[in-house]
Amino acid sequence: MEDDFIEFAKVGRKFNISGLPEVYKIIEVDTDKVVVTIEGIGSDFNVEIGDAEDSFKVGMWRSIVTLVAAHRDGMDCCKCNNFFQFAAPNQDDGTMICWSCRSGF
Numbered sequence: 001m002e003d004d005f006i007e008f009a010k011v012g013r014k015f016n017i018s019g020l021p022e023v024y025k026i027i028e029v030d031t032d033k034v035v036v037t038i039e040g041i042g043s044d045f046n047v048e049i050g051d052a053e054d055s056f057k058v059g060m061w062r063s064i065v066t067l068v069a070a071h072r073d074g075m076d077c078c079k080c081n082n083f084f085q086f087a088a089p090n091q092d093d094g095t096m097i098c099w100s101c102r103s104g105f
């Protein structure tokens with residue numbers, strides 16, 4: 001197993017399977033299988049460890065933590081294109097112009 005998969009395959013890890021809306025959670029990691037449950041539905045199933053690693057490696061299984069971290073909370077200024085964390089729309093069309101651009105600096 002590769003390190004990034006070992007890091008991923010931990011009990012309690014929540015992930016999405018690409019194309020599916022459900023949230024999956026790892027409830028058991030064994031030497032030959034991963035036991036996964038669908039959150040809110042509670043039907044457990046086993047995935048062979050090799051299949052699980054393949055699914056992870058090709059990006060089909062995506063950790064939800066990673067998705068949240070990749071989400072940028074903020075906006076790009078539509079004039080200078082700089083990214084401003086926590087910025088909110090301040091124009092009528094839903095875009096954001098930063099303070100510098102609005103001030104004409």
Ligand SMILES: [Zn+2]
Pocket residue numbers: 077078079080081082097098099100101102
């Ligand atoms: Zn700007």
